[in-house]
Each structure stands twice: as structure tokens, then as C-alpha cells.
Amino acid sequence: MTDSPYVFEVNQHNFASVVVENSQRAPVLVDFWADWCQPCKTLTPLLTKLAQEYRGGIILAKVNAETEQALAAHFQVRSLPTVMVVWQGQIVEQLVGVQPEAAYRALIDQLLAKPGDLILEQVETLWQQGRQKQAVELLGEALKQEPDSVELKIALAEKLLQLDRGEKARVLLQSLPAEDQGRQPASGLLARLQFSDLAQGAPDLATLEVQVRATPDDYAARRQLAARYVLAGDYEAALEQFMDILRRNPQFEEGAGRKGLIAMFEMLGNEDPLVITYRRRMFSLLH
Template sequence: MVEATNDLVEVTAGDFEAAVIEESFRRPVLVDFWADWCSPCQMLMPVLAKLVDEYAGKFRLAKVNSDEQQGLASQFGVRSLPTVMCFRNGKPVDQFMGVQPESAIRAIIDKYLERPSDRIREQALARLEAGDVAGAVENLRAAVATDPEHHDLKIDLARALVQAGDAQGAEQQLNLLPMDVHEQDAVKQLRARLVFAKNANGTDLATLEQAVRDHADDPEALERLAAAYMVAGRSQEAMDLYLKLMQRHRSYNDNAGQKGLLAAFEVLGPRHELVGQYRRRMVSLLY
């Protein structure tokens, strides 16, 4: 057994909260679920111990004897040994099972290490939350310039640019991402938001609402207002307008009403309370 240090600790149910959950707010914590009888566990341990020494405090390795701590193993759904979970900011964010190459383990650790640009990102997201969109964009551009391989920064910048009304700039940022990152839900949702931002074309809500009042059955006015509502976060009002487009102008702009609803579902996500309701209403209009 490798000697325990502050960076390599034996963990039980009694100290898991402090040793893993609380510590994961400061640095990544790898939790190694193992057992004495498990040969692959014994093979993996020297690799993990080597990385602990090499990273010199940048992450913690917490070892859980699954035979002695069956409650913990059950709580985290451990079905085979070894199972190694990475905890960050209070929750499991990654895992692997079995013996893995050192390079693969290193990639997981590196993914969750704090980077200098993370502090700038935190400031930017705080400004975005406070409504200072221009300030957030400025911070995120600076962060991307200092850490161009940090792909989450580009996603955050694209999201801020959408809020700032710069759909073209947002699309440029998303186009810089590697192909595998394009499959992430956050990127798919942003792509869908860009459809709305382009349709709204930067026109303010009051102008678009007046256009619909003046021309209540104009499909272009309905589509642009629905898009603007989605950009503004007024999703239910937007989907009501897209349903109206489907009912009255099915052929307009290659069935823009249905396409708008599908994009809205993508933005909101499948678990949103409105998605099931409006999906059923959309289907009832189709058949």
C-alpha cells in the first residue's frame, strides 16, 4: 500500500464529504474504488500514485476500499472494480473503469485542473448574470486570447455574443470549435439560439410587437416576433406564435412554424416542462 499523504488519502463514509466533496471545490479529486482481491486494482494503483507525485498537489487521489465501504460503492453505482471517478465542484464529472493508459488518466485530470483563464471566466459569467453583457464579452474575449484551447470559453463567448445581438460573431466562435465539441448539448442549444437571433435580426421587441398588432396575420411578422421572444427567454409566447404559424401558414418559409418549434425544443432541452406539452400540440397539427 502506498503511504497516505494530503494528496493521497484513504476515505470512508464518515469523511467522504470533507475529503472528496469539499476538497473538489479546490481541486479535482479522483476517487479510486478498489478491493484487495482485485488484480486490475493492484495494477492501476502504481500508475495513479505516480501521477499523484508528478502533479504535486494539483489533484487529490482518494482511495475507497469497496469491500469495507459498500454503502459508498452502492451510492455511486459502482458495478465493477476498479472504478475511478473524478469529482469537481462537489459532484462527479467523469469516470473510467478498469486499467487505463497513463495518458488517458492524465487527460481526465488535465481537463478539470484550474486554469488561469478560469478566474477571468468567473468574472465574465458574474457580469453576464448581472446584465453587463458588454463587460462579459470583453472579459471572455480576453480569456479566449490567453487560453485559445479552452473550448468552454468559446462557448461562453458565443452565448454572450448572442445576448449582445451579435449572431455573426457568436457563429464565428462556434465554428472555431473542434468537431467533437459540436456534439455537446451546450453547442447544439447555442446553434438553435442562433436561428432565432438571425430571424429576429436585432430588431427590438417593441417594434416587432407593433408590427404584429398592425398586421396580425403576416407570417413574416409572426416568425420574427417568435424568434425575438426566444432570444429574450419568453419561450412560451414564442412557441404559441410558432403554433399559430403552423395553423395558418403551413407552407410559409418551408414550414417555419414547425422548424421554429423544433429549434425551441432543442434550446429548452427534453426535460423542460413546456417541451412535452408543445410537442404534443405540434404533432396534433401535423396529423
């Protein structure tokens, strides 16, 4: 017996309530065991530990196959231990014998994966294939299904920023709870919005690169190029552009080079290796 709220002794009378009903909200691992089964004495404590660790993410239902022979026969259990996984009223997996702990964890984690996780994987695949429009549309549809998902809102805002759609990204990010806005990754994306503002109406990245190479002292174009690099995720290139502005013309636009560097430091966080390197370089240049 156990006092855990996540572990139950199951028989034919309470099987429906413990297993079937609970499976509507969490995967149920039905552990068929017996006193004479030596491997069972290894497996049952392991499953109990996992049930405790996942704290309600899974339910463990223990069935003594010797005393509950009707249940064991109904589910055609022919060897012990057998673990039957029931999810939303359906048997989705059956494991015979003792498996490595990692196998049970992998199965549980797969069942507990949020629908949004799969969506994000699909979005990244589309993005890498150059299908940005489809990626954004997929995130938009996912948000209609999960309108309160912080993860999906952040993912969509990040993609919108990369597509120069800063205002839509701003609306999404500002709709997040205050505590989420104040921590990464949302706080970093909010900081990136100022670079989105800088890039608004600017030429594309390739055009700006040509322009800056042709006219190194065009600091306005160089600052726009830095903003473009930020939005493209090339943070080192962006930092280098702001360093060049600071080196060549520290007074440009009331210290735009220094301000750009500081804004990027805030966006990336103090522990980022790039921040450590460029903060030291900025200090050396200023002093």
C-alpha cells in the same frame, strides 16, 4: 504503505521532490500523523480515499511526526493530526484535528477550480448588471489566456448570440472540436444560429411585440419576434409565436411555423418539458 500513485510516505530526504515539486502541478495534502494518535487512524484512510477518488487531482504526502520530528518542528506542528496544504510551493491552508469529509472536499474543489470558473462567475455578474460590453470583453481577454478553452468559447458564443453578433458566434462554435459541436450546449447554440439569421436586421424585441399586437396577421414580423425571443432565452414565448403562425397560416413561407417549432425542439432536446408540451400541441393542431 500503499501502492497508490497518489499517496506517498514522506521524510526529510524526499520532502522536496514529493511535496514541493508535485505541488507545482497539483495540491499536496501533507498529513502529519503518529501511531499513538487515535484521530489519525480515522483521518488518514479518509485522505487516502480522497486521493484515490481525485485520481491525481491531489497528492497525499504522509509524514510520521514521531519519526520525522525535524519536519514536524520545522512546520511548527503542535497537534495531531495536522493537514498542511501545499500548492505551487506555498502553504495555503492548515487544518488541525479531524474535519468533516465535506470540509476537505470543499477545500480541494476550491483549489482545483479552473481559472475560467471564476471568469464565468464575473461575466454573469456583469451581464445581470446590464454591463454586456464589459462581460464580452472579459470573456475575450480570458480566451487570449486560454485559447483552447471549450467552456470559454461556448460562453462567449452564447453572449454574442444574445447581442445579435451571430457571425462571430458562428466562427467560435465552428472552431470547436467536432465532438463538442455535436453535444450540448454547443449543439444547441449552433441550432440557435438559424434564429440569429432570422433576426438579422429585424427591429428590436419591444418594437416587434408592438407590431405583432397591432397587426396579428403580420407573420413575417411574428416569425422575427419568435427569433428574438429565442435569442433572449424566452423559449416558451418563441414556441407560442411559432404555434400562432402554424394555427393562423400553416402554409406561410412553406410551413415556417412548423419548421420553427421543429428547429426549437432540436435545439432544446427531447426531454425538455417545453418540447414535450409543444410537440403534443403541434401534433393535435396538424391532425
